[in-house]
Amino acid sequence: MEIDEDRSDLEKEREEQDEEEEDSVFDLLRDRFRLSAISIAEAEAKRNGMEISEPIVACIADLAFKYTGQLAKDLELFAHHAGRKSVKMEDVIVSAHRNEHLFAVLMSFRNKLKVKEPQSERKRRKGSRKEDKATDSVVHVPDV
Amino acid sequence: MDDNNTPSLDPDLIGAIFKHIWARKAHERERNGIQSTDALDSEVGAGTSKKYRPTSTNADALKLSSELLRIFITEAVQRAATIAEAEGGTEIEATHVERILPQLLLDF
Numbered sequence: 001m002e003i004d005e006d007r008s009d010l011e012k013e014r015e016e017q018d019e020e021e022e023d024s025v026f027d028l029l030r031d032r033f034r035l036s037a038i039s040i041a042e043a044e045a046k047r048n049g050m051e052i053s054e055p056i057v058a059c060i061a062d063l064a065f066k067y068t069g070q071l072a073k074d075l076e077l078f079a080h081h082a083g084r085k086s087v088k089m090e091d092v093i094v095s096a097h098r099n100e101h102l103f104a105v106l107m108s109f110r111n112k113l114k115v116k117e118p119q120s121e122r123k124r125r126k127g128s129r130k131e132d133k134a135t136d137s138v139v140h141v142p143d144v
Numbered sequence: 145m146d147d148n149n150t151p152s153l154d155p156d157l158i159g160a161i162f163k164h165i166w167a168r169k170a171h172e173r174e175r176n177g178i179q180s181t182d183a184l185d186s187e188v189g190a191g192t193s194k195k196y197r198p199t200s201t202n203a204d205a206l207k208l209s210s211e212l213l214r215i216f217i218t219e220a221v222q223r224a225a226t227i228a229e230a231e232g233g234t235e236i237e238a239t240h241v242e243r244i245l246p247q248l249l250l251d252f
Contacts, residue, residue: 022167026164036151036153037213044150044225050225050235051234055238060220067216067252071213072161072162075205085197085200086200086202087205088202088205092205096252098250106211
């Protein structure tokens with residue numbers, strides 16, 4: 001019995017350590033997310049010909065991160081409700097069903113993805129995507 | 145949106161964040177015992193709360209999610225910019241963001 005107790009104590013300690021580690025990983029992910037969000041927001045402000053100060057950009061990034069958390073919970077719930085273990089594109093689209101415009105935008109984005117990468121060619125997909133990128137970066141000079 | 149130079153969110157990053165949130169939630173669920181989430185779990189199937197099977201995401205769904213999040217951010221900035229413009233300023237201020245916030249949250 002005592003041995004069992006010792007073990008559970010050890011396990012608890014290890015669990016706590018794991019949690020701390022996970023928290024630091026999560027913080028790292030959050031910071032990476034914020035950085036990308038900040039660059040998106042700044043680019044958008046520039047496009048609108050507006051200046052935007054740093055604290056406000058950071059605020060919007062934080063808001064987006066919170067929205068991500070909410071979205072994650074929604075997606076998991078939707079997938080489980082459909083009896084699936086994995087989240088599909090449909091779940092993402094359902095999460096935007098309140099906003100007709102957003103719904104349409106996501107639908108068209110999904111169709112674009114589907115056209116670009118047919119599901120039947122999964123294995124070829126990665127290779128072809130790399131090729132796409134390669135051709136994108138090459139500047140085509142017409143022969144004429 | 146048509147501009148290729150506009151920054152976007154990395155789908156892998158979004159995937160990692162999702163996984164973390166789901167793992168954390170599953171962990172909490174486990175710790176709280178089965179009672180509170182019994183109704184939800186029984187729908188998914190027996191044994192999910194005991195043996196935690198993580199939710200996964202397919203690649204296209206992640207791309208779509210990162211696009212959704214990108215739209216969220218650009219919408220926030222655009223709406224705030226519209227208000228700032230209407231007030232005749234050239235800088236987006238906290239009050240502008242405050243004013244667009246309720247409708248933004250309702251729309252997403």
